[in-house]
Amino acid sequence: MIYLIPIFLHEDAIETIPPYVLDAVKQCNVFFVENEKTARRYLKRLWKEMVIDDYKWYTIHKAETQVMQSFIQHLQAGETIGIISEAGCPCIADPGQILVNKAQQLGSVIKPLVGPSSILLALMASGMNGQQFQFNGYLPVDNLARKKSIKDLETYSMKNKCTQIFIETPYRNNQLIKEILQTCKETTLLCVAVDITASTEIIQTKTIKQWKQINFDFHKRLAIFLISDEL
16 A cells, blocks of 8 residues: 655645544555655654654655565565655645656555645636646756746646646755746736745736736745736
8 A cells, every 4th residue: 555645835835634544554564655754744743652763764866776676675575655745636746757657557556645846736726717727846047948948838827728837946046037038929818826834825817918017026935826817
């Protein structure tokens, strides 16, 4: 059995984790995690009596050969495994997907557990098309390539009525927004969702023209971005 264990997006939002996640944690013998320190601290918050050193821990790191071999060995030994992302739901924009792919090939039982996903929460609150949407991960770092990517996403959105979702390294948030404002049409909608589930959460959808008229500063804050054709 493999449990895909969600983790909160912000440490002050423990209430976003359903109680049944703890029941799953208590059944696990082994944990494959994106960040061991974060995962250990998180599980201790869920279960104060947990003896961390009684469990086997592996850091995924995009599932190098050695980690994959360990994963297969634990599966074949019939152990119950938990997979934990750095934030949100495992295997969504997360290296745990590689392990689950192998588990599917081996015919293992995989149990995804409900928890916060910044992608879905941002889409829910954006007012944009939730029937057709795409998550694009990070845009190119190169300025010219990034601007071309923004324009391509806008064009695709307009043609197919499809919401485009993407993320950026927090210290480049403001620069990315400026490039979106320079590249997109004034009627295009941009949603900026910041600190989702935290007390400082901001989720705002405005036209490009409206964004140009306000001062914003999302530097070094966890953000996700959505663009769409006008409503």
